[in-house]
Amino acid sequence: MQIGVQTGELKDSSAKAIIVTVFDGANTSTGAVAEVDRALDGAISRLVEEGDVAGKSKEATLVHTLGRIPSPRVLVLGLGKSEAFDGQALRNALAVAARYLRRAGAESVAISADPSLGLAPDACAQAIVEGIILGHYRYLVHKKEPEDKREIRELTLVEADASRVEAVRLGAERGQVSAEATTWARDMANEPANFLTPSELAERARQVAQEQGLEYEVLERKDMEELGMEAFLGVAQGSQQPPKLIVLRYRGAAPEAKTLGLVGKGITFDSGGISIKPSQGMHEMKADMAGGADVIAAIRALAQLKAKLNVTAIVPATENMPGGSAQRPGDVVRAMNGKTIEVVNTDAEGRLILADALCYARMLGLSPVVDVATLTGAISVALGKVAFGAMTNDDALFERVRQAAEAAGEKVWQLPLFEEYKEKLDSEVADIKNVGGREAGSITAAIFLKEFIEDTPWVHLDVAGVDQHDEVKGIFLKGSSGTGVRTLINLGLSLAERPLSG
Ligand code: BES
Ligand code: ZN
Numbered sequence: 127m128q129i130g131v132q133t134g135e136l137k138d139s140s141a142k143a144i145i146v147t148v149f150d151g152a153n154t155s156t157g158a159v160a161e162v163d164r165a166l167d168g169a170i171s172r173l174v175e176e177g178d179v180a181g182k183s184k185e186a187t188l189v190h191t192l193g194r195i196p197s198p199r200v201l202v203l204g205l206g207k208s209e210a211f212d213g214q215a216l217r218n219a220l221a222v223a224a225r226y227l228r229r230a231g232a233e234s235v236a237i238s239a240d241p242s243l244g245l246a247p248d249a250c251a252q253a254i255v256e257g258i259i260l261g262h263y264r265y266l267v268h269k270k271e272p273e274d275k276r277e278i279r280e281l282t283l284v285e286a287d288a289s290r291v292e293a294v295r296l297g298a299e300r301g302q303v304s305a306e307a308t309t310w311a312r313d314m315a316n317e318p319a320n321f322l323t324p325s326e327l328a329e330r331a332r333q334v335a336q337e338q339g340l341e342y343e344v345l346e347r348k349d350m351e352e353l354g355m356e357a358f359l360g361v362a363q364g365s366q367q368p369p370k371l372i373v374l375r376y377r378g379a380a381p382e383a384k385t386l387g388l389v390g391k392g393i394t395f396d397s398g399g400i401s402i403k404p405s406q407g408m409h410e411m412k413a414d415m416a417g418g419a420d421v422i423a424a425i426r427a428l429a430q431l432k433a434k435l436n437v438t439a440i441v442p443a444t445e446n447m448p449g450g451s452a453q454r455p456g457d458v459v460r461a462m463n464g465k466t467i468e469v470v471n472t473d474a475e476g477r478l479i480l481a482d483a484l485c486y487a488r489m490l491g492l493s494p495v496v497d498v499a500t501l502t503g504a505i506s507v508a509l510g511k512v513a514f515g516a517m518t519n520d521d522a523l524f525e526r527v528r529q530a531a532e533a534a535g536e537k538v539w540q541l542p543l544f545e546e547y548k549e550k551l552d553s554e555v556a557d558i559k560n561v562g563g564r565e566a567g568s569i570t571a572a573i574f575l576k577e578f579i580e581d582t583p584w585v586h587l588d589v590a591g592v593d594q595h596d597e598v599k600g601i602f603l604k605g606s607s608g609t610g611v612r613t614l615i616n617l618g619l620s621l622a623e624r625p626l627s628g
């Protein structure tokens with residue numbers, strides 16, 4: 127979608143549709159809606175009087191302008207209660223508008239970052255652009271003929287106040303970069319596992335690197351053998367597909383400055399291995415590389431935004447398959463840092479591949495490190511689709527992640543890593559085992575990871591609950607949501623502005 131910023135009045139736009147917003151109660155006397163209502167000789171306030179427009183959230187009413195203004199249609203979009211309004215409410219409302227206007231065949235759309243919404247101009251513009259792009263997203267790669275080919279091709283933010291134009295432009299650019307990174311990650315996670323193999327994920331990462339001028343490196347099986355990554359290679363040994371450890375580097379700051387490490391779980395299909403999963407819902411495990419896609423998407427966006435920091439993204443990519451050479455429950459493997467692991471359950475494979483990836487991040491000297499993974503079913507029992515879980519060994523870093531998520535309209539909730547949980551991972555035969563039982567399943571998974579990141583400041587994000595959606599709702603569609611990408615981008619921007627102390 128082409129995104130532009132124009133100076134002038136919204137009512138003078140010749141886009142195929144213009145959007146104006148009303149809060150619950152439908153006051154049409156201020157802001158962009160008032161200006162457009164006047165130009166339409168009161169058509170919108172008339173709809174309010176007649177009870178057709180109330181300003182409820184998800185309400186969308188199309189008004190034909192009959193030549194009174196250049197644009198043929200106005201969409202009056204309800205925002206819900208003003209007390210509950212924030213950037214996320216705006217994103218969700220615009221996502222509804224995007225789908226409505228696509229169905230109406232509006233190829234070009236205009237809106238203004240209306241000051242009467244009470245948001246800063248850059249944040250407002252960013253939320254508008256993100257809402258439209260994320261709500262408009264569809265995954266059509268494998269459809270011969272989509273049912274509806276129509277698309278919004280152009281979005282213009284119209285700004286009358288010259289003093290706000292620069293901020294609106296900046297917000298619109300950030301919004302476009304962040305939303306397109308998110309849809310890139312959605313595309314990757316939605317891609318079936320017969321297309322998106324570990325090699326193909328590496329190839330897509332290479333393309334991103336080439337487009338954005340990132341350094342690209344991939345470690346092959348033999349490189350990983352030399353490094354002693356048995357935990358990762360143990361998971362990969364049941365698959366016909368060669369494993370890849372994908373590394374992308376972005377240098378936006380001095381070489382001696384710290385480098386943020388982003389590590390993402392890249393299981394392109396999780397059958398469970400020999401501890402095979404039940405077949406119901408197993409197809410969703412094509413998205414078990416969502417964390418990996420999220421970190422590649424985030425580094426891509428940080429490069430596009432020319433963030434002044436160094437970032438390295440690491441994605442251990444493999445299938446988890448029950449082939450004849452697959453790892454067996456009870457096998458013992460040695461991770462790169464020398465710790466031995468008893469693999470009690472081959473379906474707890476994410477933590478095994480991340481163990482070596484986190485050791486590798488340490489070897490590269492990355493700090494702080496954030497990992498993103500669809501790690502445990504238990505996190506969706508705890509938090510559902512509303513929030514992703516965070517676990518950390520550094521509360522100051524977590525606080526920055528929390529703020530980054532809040533600014534993105536994403537929700538994160540911290541779970542504790544109390545010492546007492548550690549004994550659940552005690553093994554009779556090795557230094558640690560890979561599962562700690564049903565209780566506190568997300569926490570024991572994180573306690574396991576902590577053994578490999580050691581004292582490097584680290585936050586683990588478990589996105590297993592929030593990645594997949596099964597209904598169309600606001601910015602979410604059926605399939606992968608790309609949740610986490612915009613939090614990571616905001617975190618990168620925040621660390622660029624103000625590095626962690628110490
Ligand atoms: N990829 C799964 C976690 C998952 C579950 C992601 C549901 C998305 C939706 C992970 O590899 C897994 O299988 N975890 C097991 C761990 C258990 C064996 C300790 C789980 O959560 O059941
Ligand atoms: Zn698994």
Ligand code: ZN
Pocket residue numbers: 393396414473475476500501
């Ligand atoms: Zn998995």
